[in-house]
Amino acid sequence: MMIHTNNYILNIKELWDDVPEEYLSHKERYENAIKKAFIVLKVLRQLHTGNIQITDHRTPTNVYSIQDGIFRNVNPLLIHIGLFWSTIAAQASTEQQAEWLQPDSSMIGTYVQTELGHGSFIRGIETTATYDSTTDEFILHTPRLSAYKWWPGGLGNTANACLVMAQLYINGTCHGLHIFLAQIRDFDTHKPLPGIKVGEIGPKMGFNTADNGFLGFDNHRIPRTNMLMKNVQVLRDGTYVKPKHDKLTYGSMLLTRVTLISDLAYQLSKAATIAVRYSAVRRQSPIKSNEPERQILDFVSQQHKLFITIASSHVYRVVGLWMWNSHKRVTADIHEGNMGQLPELHALACCLKAISSRDASALVEQCRLACGGHGYMMASNLPQIYAYTTAAVTYEGEYTVLLLQTARYLVKFWRLAAEHKPLPQNFAYFEDYIKKNFEQWRNSPEGIIEGFKAIVAGKTKAAYDTLQCNLRNGREFEEAWNMASVQLTNASEAYARSLLCEVFWKETVQLSTKVSKSLAIVLEQLAELYLMYWALEKHGDLLLYSTISRNDIEALQSRYEELLALIRPNAVGLVDAFDIRDEVLCSTLGAYDGRVYERMMEEASKSPLNEDVVNESFHKYIRPVTMKNKL
Numbered sequence: 132m133m134i135h136t137n138n139y140i141l142n143i144k145e146l147w148d149d150v151p152e153e154y155l156s157h158k159e160r161y162e163n164a165i166k167k168a169f170i171v172l173k174v175l176r177q178l179h180t181g182n183i184q185i186t187d188h189r190t191p192t193n194v195y196s197i198q199d200g201i202f203r204n205v206n207p208l209l210i211h212i213g214l215f216w217s218t219i220a221a222q223a224s225t226e227q228q229a230e231w232l233q234p235d236s237s238m239i240g241t242y243v244q245t246e247l248g249h250g251s252f253i254r255g256i257e258t259t260a261t262y263d264s265t266t267d268e269f270i271l272h273t274p275r276l277s278a279y280k281w282w283p284g285g286l287g288n289t290a291n292a293c294l295v296m297a298q299l300y301i302n303g304t305c306h307g308l309h310i311f312l313a314q315i316r317d318f319d320t321h322k323p324l325p326g327i328k329v330g331e332i333g334p335k336m337g338f339n340t341a342d343n344g345f346l347g348f349d350n351h352r353i354p355r356t357n358m359l360m361k362n363v364q365v366l367r368d369g370t371y372v373k374p375k376h377d378k379l380t381y382g383s384m385l386l387t388r389v390t391l392i393s394d395l396a397y398q399l400s401k402a403a404t405i406a407v408r409y410s411a412v413r414r415q416s417p418i419k420s421n422e423p424e425r426q427i428l429d430f431v432s433q434q435h436k437l438f439i440t441i442a443s444s445h446v447y448r449v450v451g452l453w454m455w456n457s458h459k460r461v462t463a464d465i466h467e468g469n470m471g472q473l474p475e476l477h478a479l480a481c482c483l484k485a486i487s488s489r490d491a492s493a494l495v496e497q498c499r500l501a502c503g504g505h506g507y508m509m510a511s512n513l514p515q516i517y518a519y520t521t522a523a524v525t526y527e528g529e530y531t532v533l534l535l536q537t538a539r540y541l542v543k544f545w546r547l548a549a550e551h552k553p554l555p556q557n558f559a560y561f562e563d564y565i566k567k568n569f570e571q572w573r574n575s576p577e578g579i580i581e582g583f584k585a586i587v588a589g590k591t592k593a594a595y596d597t598l599q600c601n602l603r604n605g606r607e608f609e610e611a612w613n614m615a616s617v618q619l620t621n622a623s624e625a626y627a628r629s630l631l632c633e634v635f636w637k638e639t640v641q642l643s644t645k646v647s648k649s650l651a652i653v654l655e656q657l658a659e660l661y662l663m664y665w666a667l668e669k670h671g672d673l674l675l676y677s678t679i680s681r682n683d684i685e686a687l688q689s690r691y692e693e694l695l696a697l698i699r700p701n702a703v704g705l706v707d708a709f710d711i712r713d714e715v716l717c718s719t720l721g722a723y724d725g726r727v728y729e730r731m732m733e734e735a736s737k738s739p740l741n742e743d744v745v746n747e748s749f750h751k752y753i754r755p756v757t758m759k760n761k762l
């Protein structure tokens with residue numbers, strides 16, 4: 132059968148709610164979501180097997196983005212599709228993949244790493260997998276309460292299998308963290324297997340359809356061949372064959388961090404679409420007292436809140452793709468046995484995941500506030516987008532913890548620079564900074580990029596000097612590191628911002644040569660706006676570390692305001708160009724037709740509190756008090 136994915140999925144009635152999901156209980160929400168998740172999974176399986184074919188070209192992306200509208204929250208199979216399958220594909224041996232990656236597999240899986248007691252510091256994970264050579268099995272065990280797995284999406288009720296991160300023990304020796312496939316529920320009855328204690332962790336700020344769960348093992352046995360064995364092996368006699376790099380086991384986190392950057396770009400484009408369209412419809416106060424009320428989008432302060440969101444969505448789209456391509460390249464190298472580029476990719480993924488999630492959640496919240504009171508309505512969809520986006524600051528590597536990973540990388544290069552050793556080209560600016568080869572400030576995108584590099588160098592130097600000072604004062608390295616950690620994260624954040632500015636500007640300039648002149652102008656305006664915005668936000672740092680002057684900053688401010696005015700006529704067109712369907716946007720404020728007030732009233736009429744003209748609580752609780760003395 133030939134289908135157009137958007138139309139096909141939009142026409143499956145069971146996927147679309149009559150009652151907004153906010154009115155459902157926790158349990159009903161999950162049940163509603165799981166019903167839809169399996170309809171979507173069936174479509175994906177049919178696409179995979181070729182039973183249905185598509186006439187549009189971006190199928191998985193289409194299905195993925197339509198999901199936002201279908202679930203309004205999260206697909207409970209997100210981790211099954213996104214992490215469980217991809218980890219098997221990346222880390223299981225060819226034979227294991229052939230066995231486990233069947234499109235009609237009975238396994239519904241999840242990725243089980245975090246424990247009650249340990250999330251960031253994964254070396255502290257306490258779940259054990261002990262090899263028993265007499266039976267050729269691993270024994271999975273949860274030694275204490277803090278070792279209970281806690282958080283994995285889909286674990287609460289949906290999954291019947293999981294990939295578990297556990298400490299591998301062979302003959303009393305611990306070989307560190309490894310990944311094991313474990314069945315946890317019966318495929319037919321779905322009852323937990325003997326030795327498995329599993330359940331759901333309860334309501335959260337968002338992600339409420341994802342049935343995040345807990346899991347404990349009581350000496351649960353799995354075959355030896357259930358350890359993921361592409362990069363590392365345990366042989367029948369208990370021989371341990373080491374991986375080529377001991378962090379290959381962490382590969383799924385790396386891949387997800389890279390993927391997330393693009394997902395956050397998409398969340399930003401949704402928030403921007405809602406807030407910009409609403410701002411074009413909403414009128415509030417005249418600018419001059421004798422004029423009619425103006426679209427709130429005409430207030431320059433409103434443009435300041437919104438245009439940076441549009442620009443940031445483009446930044447993360449561009450940088451997300453750039454990182455995706457880097458990941459592909461590095462993975463191909465690793466395949467050939469060359470691990471050389473892995474540390475750089477890890478350092479980039481850490482700081483970019485941290486900053487993209489932090490920016491995205493701050494900007495989504497800014498969009499919500501920019502919609503005034505109506506942005507506070509669930510029907511605007513902005514609260515849900517915020518709850519979804521802010522979770523990304525924590526999961527898949529907490530913000531500060533990831534920035535500190537990148538700081539390790541920066542400090543290594545600063546040490547080389549300080550010791551006058553050769554540096555790779557992309558860190559040559561460290562040497563320039565040490566030699567005080569400062570460029571004369573230029574009020575241009577290229578000048579701002581240089582200025583941001585000077586900030587990275589200056590902040591890395593400050594953190595490094597503090598670290599050295601702590602060491603000279605007799606602190607051990609880890610303690611000295613902790614004492615310098617505020618400065619270290621600052622350096623990392625600056626590094627991420629300089630990367631974002633440089634990659635976005637260069638890619639935009641390149642893209643501009645391939646599109647029409649009028650489009651190129653708008654794209655460059657957006658890119659310039661992004662750079663100017665951050666130069667002004669960080670003008671204190673620029674004053675500290677670059678050659679910028681007060682006059683330069685004033686000139687930047689004027690150019691920034693000029694850019695807001697230039698972008699204003701294209702603002703609605705720019706968000707329309709994100710091409711997000713109303714069914715996906717799910718927002719009374721952001722629909723394409725601009726019927727904001729009509730839609731708000733239509734949504735309010737769905738409130739169960741409006742079902743009866745007089746709610747029974749009046750008779751039960753209100754009247755007895757208010758009428759008591761009047762009878």
Ligand SMILES: CCCCCCCC/C=C\CCCCC/C=C/C(=O)SCCNC(=O)CCNC(=O)[C@H](O)C(C)(C)COP(=O)(O)OP(=O)(O)OC[C@H]1O[C@@H](n2cnc3c(N)ncnc32)[C@H](O)[C@@H]1OP(=O)(O)O
Nearest residue numbers: 213217244250251253378381385390394477526527528539
């Ligand atoms: C794939 C598709 C996915 C689909 C996504 C679609 C879009 C997404 C939309 C929604 C997604 C929602 C999903 C939510 C699911 C959430 C899942 C999770 O949260 S899973 C759990 C994630 N947990 C973490 O991220 C834990 C964070 N902690 C760590 O990663 C590590 O502990 C650490 C902080 C990095 C440190 O590790 P450790 O202590 O073991 O390291 P050290 O021994 O100190 O060594 C550090 C050296 O190792 C290098 N390193 C560390 N990690 C890596 C890596 N991944 N790759 C390469 N190198 C690594 C590090 O650089 C150090 O090197 P040196 O400095 O010593 O040279």
Ligand SMILES: Cc1cc2nc3c(=O)[nH]c(=O)nc-3n(C[C@H](O)[C@H](O)[C@H](O)COP(=O)(O)OP(=O)(O)OC[C@H]3O[C@@H](n4cnc5c(N)ncnc54)[C@H](O)[C@@H]3O)c2cc1C
Nearest residue numbers: 242243244245250251282283284522525526527528529531
């Ligand atoms: C919505 C959601 C979905 C999730 N899904 C999954 C999943 O599918 N599978 C899974 O395994 N896990 C999942 N997680 C868990 C997630 O990966 C962890 O919560 C995350 O890695 C952070 O770890 P933590 O909760 O232990 O925080 P902690 O590490 O306890 O952090 C608490 C605070 O301590 C600070 N801190 C910790 N260590 C350091 C340090 N070394 N230096 C400086 N500061 C530090 C942090 O900055 C933070 O401020 C999910 C979490 C959420 C919120």
